[in-house]
Amino acid sequence: MSEDHHDHKPTGIGRWLFSTNHKDIGTMYLWFSFIMLFIGGGMAMIIRAELYQPGMQLVEPDFFNQMTTLHGLIMVFGVIMPAFVGFANWLVPMMIGAPDMALPRMNNMSFWILPFAFGTLISTLFMEGSAPNFGWTFYAPLSTTYGPASTDYFIFGVHLMGISSIMGSINVIVTILNMRAPGMTLMKMPIFVWTWLITAFLLIAVMPVLAGVVTMMLTDRNFGTSFFEASGGGDPVMFQHVFWFFGHPEVYIMILPSFGIISQIIPTFARKKLFGYSSMVYATASIAILSFIVWAHHMYTVGMPLAGELFFMLATMLIAVPTGVKVFNWTATMWKGSLTFETPMLFSVAFIILFTIGGFSGLMMSITPIDFQYHDTYFIVAHFHYVLVTGALFAIFAGAYYWLPKWTGNMYDETLGKVHFWISLVSVNVLFFPMHFLGLAGMPRRIPDYALQFTDFNQMASIGAFVFGGIQLLFLFIVIKCIRGGEKATDRVWEGAEGLEFEQLPSPAPFHSFTDAPQVK
Amino acid sequence: MTDQNQQKNANSKVVRKLLLATVFMFGFGYALVPLYNIFCDITGLNGKTSDQAAEVKPADIDNNRWVTVEFIGSLNDNMPWKFRPAVSKMKVRPGEPSRVNYIAKNVSSNSIVGNAVPSVSPGQAAKYFTKTECFCFTQQELKSGEEKEMPVVFIVDKNIPKRINTVTLSYTFFNSPAATKEKSNVSMANK
The missing domain is CATH 1.10.287 (Helix Hairpins)
Known part of the structure; x- marks a missing residue:
């Protein structure tokens, strides 16, 4: 398995700039997302520092708005999505027994667009006037009539991100459909590959709609069209409809791959097969399909007719069914298994519990009359941070710990990993749980100041935020330490690990793997 | 290979x-x-009414009920006009054409072209609210200081659900800078 030419790699900066190797590109995606995590996280620290006390302390309100906007955009498009593409690059070919991605040059391009996209977006901070300050949802007319001049740079950045994601997902789909090893039927694919296949289809369906909506903004701002301008016969409410037609599938784009990662990890540490494999596949597909018919639950308060609100309410509640199937399957996988709790498993178990809390608060808000109270309060902030931080981000941590030994050939420091987990677990709950109460009590989101009675919970949240933000530096240290050396990992890495990448490849995985396709029985 | x-x-x-x-x-x-x-x-969701004049059909009036129609006139922030309905509400018979005037005055020192965008509330009533004549079908130009009465002729459809007793018709006047510029260019050229 370890013939010489397997480890022949180009050297110097050219290795990265011109790389067509799925592992190198995956590494670059993961590092890119890691850097963005610290930039977006730094912005979150500014937000929480300002909110530590009522009144205005550190930053101007307009700068606060820029921080909430860029924090959201960077975390969604710059951290979660590229991290999952990084996982897909590293793992999909190894899991299906392919030598590389199907379209390696396009793979290179789709990565290298990203630094330019985010360079453009972040450069707006240094422009005259202000950076985008209308929230990550960039509702018209805030972003059209009232948007700062830098909004056009934001639009260009979003276009680039969209192109990158579409190229990435075309690559994933072609790889999965055409390059599976002989014998690997669709229903034998690892769940992670399945979730990514479905995610890639979602991306292809909705990223063009996002591109469309920002193009409409661009022409409204600069070329005299009036898609969202009431005086010209347009309608700002329509912006919300088109945006959320993209936006709701987008939130599943950010969570489905983490379902995949968790479904790989739980069986390994339960030492049992995944419970209900095919129901997992169908549940993932149903979630994806349902995501197209629930968008208006983000905008119950715009004044929809009763029939519309009922439809979107019931459709939204329906999503709880396939999601519940998944949660029950994970639980059933653990049931009577020989469980051990290494760091990836700890993050996975925390994922199941905390993601379910986020799911339940989502279910609460799916109820239209209740949502009227919660809309645009800290309750929604608590909800989507539970599903995206303790959901998507925790799954990324879990996946990183799980596959790092396979990627680097070295075990990470288990003690430090556990410290990272426990401190993250406690601080993230101190950070986001009080936000539920703040929201129920009526504290609005995206406002730099608040009434005195909200002080205690805000201080708790801020302290949690500083600890949670700080402890991620430990994660950076653990990753670097693991890359530089450590106890050698076995080829199987984990006692209960299954799948081609663990069974048939050495650790670290050679630069070129599966030049001869393995047989899958 | x-x-x-x-x-x-x-x-x-x-x-x-x-x-x-x-x-x-x-x-x-x-x-x-x-x-x-x-x-x-x-x-008829969203309170959008048709931007085309409706055909006048032979009157088929429901003399058994009244519907109150309320009128609102408002201006977009960058519109230097005054704008209000002549009456704030009237009672009409479903099926009967009724006429109401809006009064607009340009209080700025420039000639301005405006667009009126109508909206009907509750949204479900929009389907049953037709206009045979309306200043909102075309752009309106007012010279500096000019005051104008702008008529609307509307019919509340007699099929309007029984539970809707009150319909609110609201107009918002928007400044249409592009059209204003065009008009002034034309008048400059005419001079």
């Missing part, structure tokens, strides 16, 4: 389909705009 070529052909086939899907979805994003408007027109 042939294996590789086959693989390449198979790949480009899928890539083509996916690119087509991408282009299609980009188009679909734009198609959502007319779809949205058609959907609102048909169902």
Whole structure:
């Protein structure tokens, strides 16, 4: 398995700039997302520092708005999505027994667009006037009539991100459909590959709609069209409809791959097969399909007719069914298994519990009359941070710990990993749980100041935020330490690990793997 | 080698389909705009009324009930006019054409072209609210200091659900800078 030419790699900066190797590109995606995590996280620290006390302390309100906007955009498009593409690059070919991605040059391009996209977006901070300050949802007319001049740079950045994601997902789909090893039927694919296949289809369906909506903004701002301008016969409410037609599938784009990662990890540490494999596949597909018919639950308060609100309410509640199937399957996988709790498993178990809390608060808000109270309060902030931080981000941590030994050939420091987990677990709950109460009590989101009675919970949240933000530096240290050396990992890495990448490849995985396709029985 | 070529052909086939899907979805994003408007027109959701004058049909008046129609006139922030309905409400018989005047005055020192955008509340009533004559069908120009009465002739459909007793008709006047500029260019040229 370890013939010489397997480890022949180009050297110097050219290795990265011109790389067509799925592992190198995956590494670059993961590092890119890691850097963005610290930039977006730094912005979150500014937000929480300002909110530590009522009144205005550190930053101007307009700068606060820029921080909430860029924090959201960077975390969604710059951290979660590229991290999952990084996982897909590293793992999909190894899991299906392919030598590389199907379209390696396009793979290179789709990565290298990203630094330019985010360079453009972040450069707006240094422009005259202000950076985008209308929230990550960039509702018209805030972003059209009232948007700062830098909004056009934001639009260009979003276009680039969209192109990158579409190229990435075309690559994933072609790889999965055409390059599976002989014998690997669709229903034998690892769940992670399945979730990514479905995610890639979602991306292809909705990223063009996002591109469309920002193009409409661009022409409204600069070329005299009036898609969202009431005086010209347009309608700002329509912006919300088109945006959320993209936006709701987008939130599943950010969570489905983490379902995949968790479904790989739980069986390994339960030492049992995944419970209900095919129901997992169908549940993932149903979630994806349902995501197209629930968008208006983000905008119950715009004044929809009763029939519309009922439809979107019931459709939204329906999503709880396939999601519940998944949660029950994970639980059933653990049931009577020989469980051990290494760091990836700890993050996975925390994922199941905390993601379910986020799911339940989502279910609460799916109820239209209740949502009227919660809309645009800290309750929604608590909800989507539970599903995206303790959901998507925790799954990324879990996946990183799980596959790092396979990627680097070295075990990470288990003690430090556990410290990272426990401190993250406690601080993230101190950070986001009080936000539920703040929201129920009526504290609005995206406002730099608040009434005195909200002080205690805000201080708790801020302290949690500083600890949670700080402890991620430990994660950076653990990753670097693991890359530089450590106890050698076995080829199987984990006692209960299954799948081609663990069974048939050495650790670290050679630069070129599966030049001869393995047989899958 | 042939294996590789086959693989390449198979790949480009899928890539083509996916690119087509991408282009299609980009188009679909734009198609959502007319779809949205058609959907609102048909169902009358969103309080959108037709921007075309309705045909006047032979009167078929329901003399057994009254519907109160309230009138609101408002201005967009950058519109230096005064604008109000002559009466704040009236009672009408469903099916009977009624007339109401709005009064607009340009209090700025420039000639300005405005667009009035109508909206009907509750949204469900929009479907049953037709206008045979309205200043909102065309752009309105007022010279500096000019005051104008702008008529609306409307019919509340006699099929309007019994539970709707009150309908609010609201107009917002928007400044239409592009049109204002065009008009002034034309008048400059005429001089």
